[in-house]
Amino acid sequence: MAQPKTQLTFRQRLDELLQPYRGDPSQPRTGLWIDVFLILAILASSATVVIEHTTDAVRHPLLHQGLLIAEAAFTLLFTIEYVLRWYASPNRWRYPFTTYALIDLIAILPSFLMFSHVMGIGSEFLMLRTVRLLRTLRFLRLLRLLRILRHGYTLYRLAVVTRIYASALVYQYRLGRLARLGLISLASWIAGANLVHLIERLSTTANSQSPYASDYWESYWGVLVFIISGMDAPEPISLGGRIVVTLLLLVGICIVAVFTGEVVSVLVRSEERSGRMALKPPGLKLAEHIVILGRNDHLEKIIQQVHHALAGRHYILVVCQEAEQLPSPGPRVHGRVFALEGNPARDDVLNAANLEDARRVIVLSAADTQASPLERDNIALMHAIAAVARNKRIPLVLELQEPESLRYASSIQSADCLVSRSFGEMLMSQSVHNKGVAEIYDELMTFSPNTNEFHRLRVPPSLVGSTFRQAQEYFLDLDSEAILLLGIDGPEQQAYQDFRLCVGNDADNPLRDHVLTASDYLIVCAVERPGFEPHHPEKAWQTHELPRR
Numbered sequence: 001m002a003q004p005k006t007q008l009t010f011r012q013r014l015d016e017l018l019q020p021y022r023g024d025p026s027q028p029r030t031g032l033w034i035d036v037f038l039i040l041a042i043l044a045s046s047a048t049v050v051i052e053h054t055t056d057a058v059r060h061p062l063l064h065q066g067l068l069i070a071e072a073a074f075t076l077l078f079t080i081e082y083v084l085r086w087y088a089s090p091n092r093w094r095y096p097f098t099t100y101a102l103i104d105l106i107a108i109l110p111s112f113l114m115f116s117h118v119m120g121i122g123s124e125f126l127m128l129r130t131v132r133l134l135r136t137l138r139f140l141r142l143l144r145l146l147r148i149l150r151h152g153y154t155l156y157r158l159a160v161v162t163r164i165y166a167s168a169l170v171y172q173y174r175l176g177r178l179a180r181l182g183l184i185s186l187a188s189w190i191a192g193a194n195l196v197h198l199i200e201r202l203s204t205t206a207n208s209q210s211p212y213a214s215d216y217w218e219s220y221w222g223v224l225v226f227i228i229s230g231m232d233a234p235e236p237i238s239l240g241g242r243i244v245v246t247l248l249l250l251v252g253i254c255i256v257a258v259f260t261g262e263v264v265s266v267l268v269r270s271e272e273r274s275g276r277m278a279l280k281p282p283g284l285k286l287a288e289h290i291v292i293l294g295r296n297d298h299l300e301k302i303i304q305q306v307h308h309a310l311a312g313r314h315y316i317l318v319v320c321q322e323a324e325q326l327p328s329p330g331p332r333v334h335g336r337v338f339a340l341e342g343n344p345a346r347d348d349v350l351n352a353a354n355l356e357d358a359r360r361v362i363v364l365s366a367a368d369t370q371a372s373p374l375e376r377d378n379i380a381l382m383h384a385i386a387a388v389a390r391n392k393r394i395p396l397v398l399e400l401q402e403p404e405s406l407r408y409a410s411s412i413q414s415a416d417c418l419v420s421r422s423f424g425e426m427l428m429s430q431s432v433h434n435k436g437v438a439e440i441y442d443e444l445m446t447f448s449p450n451t452n453e454f455h456r457l458r459v460p461p462s463l464v465g466s467t468f469r470q471a472q473e474y475f476l477d478l479d480s481e482a483i484l485l486l487g488i489d490g491p492e493q494q495a496y497q498d499f500r501l502c503v504g505n506d507a508d509n510p511l512r513d514h515v516l517t518a519s520d521y522l523i524v525c526a527v528e529r530p531g532f533e534p535h536h537p538e539k540a541w542q543t544h545e546l547p548r549r
Contacts, residue, residue, distance in 0.1 A: 011087065011088050012088075014084060014087070014088040015088035015089065015090065016028065016031070017030055017031050017034060018031075018034065018081075018084060018085055018088055019031060020035065020150050020151055020152075020153060020154065021035045021151070021153060021154045021157075022153050029311075032154065035151045035154040036154065036158075038081065038147075038151065039148060039151050039154065039155065041074060041077060041078075042145065042147055042148055044070075044074070045070075045071070045074035045078075046145055048067050048070050048071055048074070049071075051063075051067060052064065052067045052071075071111060071114075072115065074111075075108055075111040075112070075115070078104070078107060078108045078147075079108055081104070082101075082104045082105065082108065085101070085104070086101070100147075100149075100150050103146050103147055103149070103150075104147060106146075107146065107147050160287060164284060164286070164315065167281045167283065167284040168278060168281055168284070168338075170281070171279075171281035171282070171284075172266075172270070172278070173266050174262060174265070174266055177262055178259070178262060181255065181258060181259055181262070184255065185227065185255050188227065188248065188251050188252075188255075189220070189223055189224060189227060192223040192226075192227070192244060192245070192247075192248045193219045193220040193222075193223040193224075194219075195244050196212050196219050196222070196223055196236060196241050196244050196245060197212050197213065197216055197219040199236070199238055199240040199241045199244065200212040200213040200219075200236055200237065200238055200241050201213040202238075203237060203238035203240070203241070204237070210236060210237045210238070210241070211234045212234070212236060212241065222234060222245075223245070223248060226245050226248045226249050226252060227248055227249070227251065227252035227255070228252060228256075275327060275328055276324075276325070276326060276327060276328055277318065277323070277326040277327065277328055277329065277334075277337055277338070277339040278328075278334065278335075278337065278338055278339065279323065279324070279338065279339055279340070279341070280317060280338040280339065280340045280352070282352075284338075285354055285357075286315055286317060286338075286353075286354045286357065286358075287354065287357040288314055288357065288358075288359045289314055289315040289316065289317055289354070289357075289358055289359060290306055290310070290314055290315070290316045290317070290358070290359055290360050290361075290362065291317050291319060291353055291355060291358045291360070291361045291362070291387075292316065292317070292318045292319065292361075292362045292364065293319050293320075293344035293361065293362070293363045293364065293383045293384075293387060294319075294320055294344060294363060294364040294365070294366060294367075294379070294380065294383055295318065295320040295322060295326065295364060295367055296364050296365060296366065296367040297367060299318065299326075299364065300327070300329050302362065302364070303316055303318070303329045303333060303337060304329060304330070304333060306362075307329075307332075307333045307336060307337075312333075312336055314336075314359060315336050315337070315338065316333075316336060316337045316338070317337075317338050317339075317340055317353055317354075317358075318337065318338070318339045318340070319339075319340045319342065319344045319349060319350075319353050320339070320341070320342075320344065321341065321342065321343060322341075323339035323340055323341035323342075324339075324341060326339050340352060340353055344363075344383040344386065344387075345382050345383055345386045346386075347386070347390070350386060350387065350390045351390075355387060355390045355391050355394070356390070356391050358391070358394060360394065360395050360396070360397070361384075361387050361391075361394055361395070361396045361397070362396075362397045362399075363380050363383050363384045363387065363396065363397065363398045363399060364380065364399050365377060365379075365380045365399045365400060365401050365420070366379040366380065373401035373402045374401075374402055374404070374405065376401055377400045377401050377402055377405035377408075378405075380398060380399060380400060381398075381400075381405065381408055381409060384396060384398050384409070384412055384415060385412070388412055388414065388415070392414070393414065394414065395414055395416075396412065396414050396415040396416070397415070397416050397418065398412070398415045398416065398417045398418070399418050399420055400417055400418065400419050400420070401419070401420060402419070403419050405419075406419065453525070453526070453527070454486075454523065454524070454525055455523075455524050455525075455526060455529050455530065456489060456521050456522070456523055457521060457522050457524060457529075457530060458518075458520075458521055458522075459471075459516045459517070459518060459520045459521065459522055461518075463516055464516055464517060464518050465515065465516065466515070466516055467512065467513055467514065467515055467516070468485075468488065468502065468511050468512050468513070468514045468516065469512040469513065471485055471516060471522070472485045472502075472512075475524070481526065481528075481530055482526060482527065483524050483525070483526045483530055484524060484525040484526070485522060485523075485524050486501055486502070486523045486524060486525055487500050487501035487502055487511070487522075487523040488500055488511070488514065488516070488520050488521065488522060488523065489520070489521040489522075489523055490519075490520070490521070501523070
């Protein structure tokens with residue numbers, strides 16, 4: 001039997017790094033930084049074109065020499081990128097005619113023509129030796145902005161993260177109130193300065209000269225002093241001017257008092273919220289986030305596991321009535337988790353949780369120790385039904401306490417139901433016969449860089465036509481990677497709906513004689529995603545798997 005390739009080649013790894021970032025946890029984080037670097041390079045190179053056009057080369061010769069060197073560096077960088085993408089492409093003959101390859105070529109071609117003219121290479125470029133055509137080439141270099149289209153998802157994610165961070169900052173430090181207070185202060189300053197200057201100018205005579213009448217801008221400085229302290233400012237000579245500055249002095253006292261109160265309130269609230277989960281700002285709209293409805297004793301561990309499973313690429317929102325009291329999940333996860341106070345069964349609360357744009361919903365059984373397990377299951381089912389009524393297509397994970405509750409959850413087609421009590425009973429019985437079984441299950445079910453995880457992979461071409469037993473033996477004999485084959489699943493359209501497992505030495509299991517086809521998927525257990533599985537960016541949008549690297 002021919003052995004499949006278990007390690008990515010240099011070309012495949014290079015192609016994976018140069019692929020536009022799509023938020024898939026299986027993508028290396030290096031690809032994100034490459035995207036950010038290329039976006040900054042595109043914006044910086046476009047800025048050099050604008051600066052070159054708006055400045056005079058005769059007056060600023062050193063600046064234009066620096067811009068020319070920068071343009072040469074950017075052209076070299078984009079040329080190297082183009083060559084590397086061509087080299088790493090799976091189909092090198094077709095790549096130059098793809099949309100993005102043509103955009104890349106159009107982006108660097110004007111720079112090559114311009115440098116050819118500057119160096120005077122060849123008589124065929126004599127036609128370019130006119131100022132008008134050089135200016136045309138200069139503006140054609142702005143076409144490299146089209147290259148940002150390749151990195152659209154990265155820009156979108158950066159915009160989302162910036163918006164969420166700014167909203168949280170504004171809500172936490174009440175920057176909206178402080179901004180309104182600043183606008184009131186600015187309006188009082190401008191209006192007061194103009195009123196004082198106008199009144200003093202009309203009241204000025206030959207015998208009495210006002211400092212606010214002679215210099216217009218001096219009135220701004222004087223009014224500012226009145227608003228802040230009321231001291232060390234010249235006194236107006238007219239009654240109207242004195243009334244205005246008196247009112248401004250009172251306004252200034254009120255503004256300083258309110259500002260001090262706001263700052264003290266923010267400091268006190270920050271101290272009270274220290275060590276607790278951040279609350280979701282009222283106007284913040286999340287997208288592609290994980291929603292957890294309810295809370296219980298293992299909420300913090302679930303947050304940690306989900307964060308590790310998704311490599312921290314998605315926000316987590318906890319919706320419960322005790323959101324104000326939830327502890328922080330830890331410094332590494334704190335910035336990616338928000339809490340929303342309210343009853344998860346209410347429509348307005350689910351609307352505030354942006355359930356329509358969520359990636360997945362987790363419903364936890366209630367933490368009320370006074371209620372019976374069935375009553376807690378009823379509460380969890382009510383939360384699940386409310387979530388499905390809001391978004392029927394969203395994948396949902398439902399935790400239950402009693403197996404009898406499964407029949408009520410059978411009508412929720414998008415839900416994966418887990419009976420935690422059954423898991424506990426099975427682990428307890430296994431631990432009686434085999435010491436250490438609980439630790440093994442804990443290792444298998446924990447997401448971390450050093451533990452095994454479950455992966456759903458397409459059957460390698462070299463294993464098509466082999467039996468499941470032969471595939472198991474093949475993976476056991478592999479020395480390059482530790483892979484354990486556990487079962488098979490159906491086609492992509494029916495993922496995790498008709499999977500079959502074969503664990504242990506059950507010789508009578510008919511799955512062992514199943515002949516693998518190209519439409520089958522393997523369910524394997526491995527520390528990392530096996531190297532023979534090619535990377536598909538579109539899988540980032542398929543919510544039935546949680547890949548990670």
